[in-house]
Amino acid sequence: MAYRISSEMSRLLFWGQRRASPTQIQAVTSSVITPPKAEEPAVAVAAHAVPVAPQATPMPEADSSTTGQSGEQPTQAAASDTGVQPKDKKQLASDRVQNPHDPEATYSVKGQGEKKKEHVGYKVQVAETVCEVELAPGEPTRNFITGIVTQPAYQSDEAGALEMEAEQAAMGLEKPSVQYVDGAYISAQGLVQAQAEGRELIGPAPPALQKGDRFSVEDFQIQVEERKAICPAGKTNTQCSRLEEEARGKVSYRFEFSTQCHDCPLRDRCLGKDQRHRTLVVGEHHTALQARRQEQQTGAFKQRMKHRNAIEGTQSELVRAHGLRRARYRGLAKVKLQNYFIGAACNVKRWIRREAWKLRQAAGLFAGQAGTVPSN
Numbered sequence: 001m002a003y004r005i006s007s008e009m010s011r012l013l014f015w016g017q018r019r020a021s022p023t024q025i026q027a028v029t030s031s032v033i034t035p036p037k038a039e040e041p042a043v044a045v046a047a048h049a050v051p052v053a054p055q056a057t058p059m060p061e062a063d064s065s066t067t068g069q070s071g072e073q074p075t076q077a078a079a080s081d082t083g084v085q086p087k088d089k090k091q092l093a094s095d096r097v098q099n100p101h102d103p104e105a106t107y108s109v110k111g112q113g114e115k116k117k118e119h120v121g122y123k124v125q126v127a128e129t130v131c132e133v134e135l136a137p138g139e140p141t142r143n144f145i146t147g148i149v150t151q152p153a154y155q156s157d158e159a160g161a162l163e164m165e166a167e168q169a170a171m172g173l174e175k176p177s178v179q180y181v182d183g184a185y186i187s188a189q190g191l192v193q194a195q196a197e198g199r200e201l202i203g204p205a206p207p208a209l210q211k212g213d214r215f216s217v218e219d220f221q222i223q224v225e226e227r228k229a230i231c232p233a234g235k236t237n238t239q240c241s242r243l244e245e246e247a248r249g250k251v252s253y254r255f256e257f258s259t260q261c262h263d264c265p266l267r268d269r270c271l272g273k274d275q276r277h278r279t280l281v282v283g284e285h286h287t288a289l290q291a292r293r294q295e296q297q298t299g300a301f302k303q304r305m306k307h308r309n310a311i312e313g314t315q316s317e318l319v320r321a322h323g324l325r326r327a328r329y330r331g332l333a334k335v336k337l338q339n340y341f342i343g344a345a346c347n348v349k350r351w352i353r354r355e356a357w358k359l360r361q362a363a364g365l366f367a368g369q370a371g372t373v374p375s376n
Contacts, residue, residue, distance in 0.1 A: 002130035003146060004180035005164065006311045009125055020077040044225050064308055094154040102175040103328040108153035121327055122335050124151040125160035126343070127168075128314055130180060130307050140353040143310070146173065148343040150336040157184035175199060180308035189284035191292060192227050217280060222255065224287050229280060233266050243281070251284040318342060321349075 017260035037203060060348050078247040097103045098120045110117045131142040149164045179194075194201040210216040221230040221267040227240040237255040262269060269280050283289070295301050318324040327335045 001178065002132060002178035002307070003127050004130050004311045005125060005127040005161060006182065006186065006315055007125050007160060013245045046237065075181070095152060104152070104326075104330075106153045115310050119153065121153055122332065123153045123155065123157075124150050124162050124278070124324060124339055125151065126158070126314060126318065127164055128171075128311060130178070130310075132307060137359070140357050141350060142354070143201040144312070145343045145345050145352060148339045150332065150339050152332070158187060158190070161185050178202060180305070180311075182308065186292070188283050188289040191288040192285045195288070202301075202308065205289055205306070207293075211272075212242055213269060215266075216240065216273070217282060217286075217288075218293055220255075220280060222280070222282060222286055222290060224253055224282065224284060227253070227255075229257075231257060231270070231278065233257045233260075233264050233265075233270075235260040237280075253284065253286075255280040255282070309369070314346075318346060322346060 052200065076158075095106055098107050099105050105121050107120050108119070108123065126145060126149070127147040128145045129143045135142070135143075147164050147168050149160050149167060149353070151160050152161060161181070164176065168175075176199070178200045179202065181201065183204045183206050186201065186203045186205050191201055191205075208217040215232055219232045223229070229237040229240075231237075235257065238258045239256040241254045241256075243254055257278045259277075261271060264270070315324075322345055324339065324342055328338055329335055
């Protein structure tokens with residue numbers, strides 16, 4: 001059995017008698033979310049559930065002996081004397097409260113620059129079966145959703161995939177022999193683990209970090225098991241060191257090229273301004289990652305990855321036909337239950353369409369056979 005998995009954002013929309021300010025609406029909504037009709041029961045419930053913010057206590061007038069002028073507010077320097085300092089953005093936790101109406105809704109950002117997308121809400125992982133057989137003309141899909149995991153928005157797709165495996169195992173489902181994913185689910189450790197379990201994890205590996213026109217790690221032939229690395233000029237490393245972090249126990253290897261770099265004709269494309277020789281640091285499973293980066297350039301791999309692309313249509317179906325991108329309730333537990341019902345409804349519709357198609361095929365076959373029977 002083959003599965004494919006992908007993620008989708010579930011944003012929040014709050015409505016009721018107490019409306020947010022325009023800046024708040026922009027922070028928690030998007031153009032793809034539409035509020036429910038006024039007569040829906042959920043509106044009344046949400047309106048009563050919106051907590052009323054306490055009124056602000058007026059600041060007492062500052063004493064002129066401490067501020068210098070009558071009625072002047074305390075300065076930031078005076079506030080710092082009390083030991084209270086505003087936190088920098090990097091000091092704030094990822095699971096911090098973003099909206100008082102739903103403290104469990106967290107912030108997430110995807111992409112950079114013009115492609116940057118921000119939202120406050122949850123993230124949904126969707127897995128479905130994969131039929132690798134070509135369908136007949138007009139035949140409905142044979143694929144069905146096998147898992148929907150709702151997680152905090154700040155968590156990674158890789159963490160969501162592990163939670164998906166745990167939920168499917170609790171339902172008695174075995175891990176799929178073939179799993180189609182995108183680059184967010186691929187890691188060197190994941191590839192090694194799948195290979196050890198006799199499974200295939202099909203997805204593109206993330207590209208190596210590259211600085212300008214300089215050679216990246218992908219341009220070197222590295223064999224971690226043999227402690228050997230060959231540079232684009234065909235020269236072998238002179239030293240290899242094993243590094244291990246004390247806190248996490250993460251193992252990596254450092255490859256160094258020393259004297260070979262001095263008169264190398266490719267020196268300008270390999271070294272920085274103040275570098276004397278090239279140094280590479282890779283993970284302990286870099287060999288598997290390097291093999292995937294090379295494999296994904298082949299036509300056979302690109303052909304197989306077409307099976308993964310179909311789940312984008314499933315995401316569109318869940319969003320457009322079932323409202324997956326809109327959280328109708330507050331709290332992770334309720335949003336998770338909502339998404340379970342969405343997945344079940346999608347499966348029921350797919351099953352009905354498929355059974356109806358089978359009946360039409362059987363009726364057409366029966367009519368064709370009846371037409372060939374000679375009359376008496």
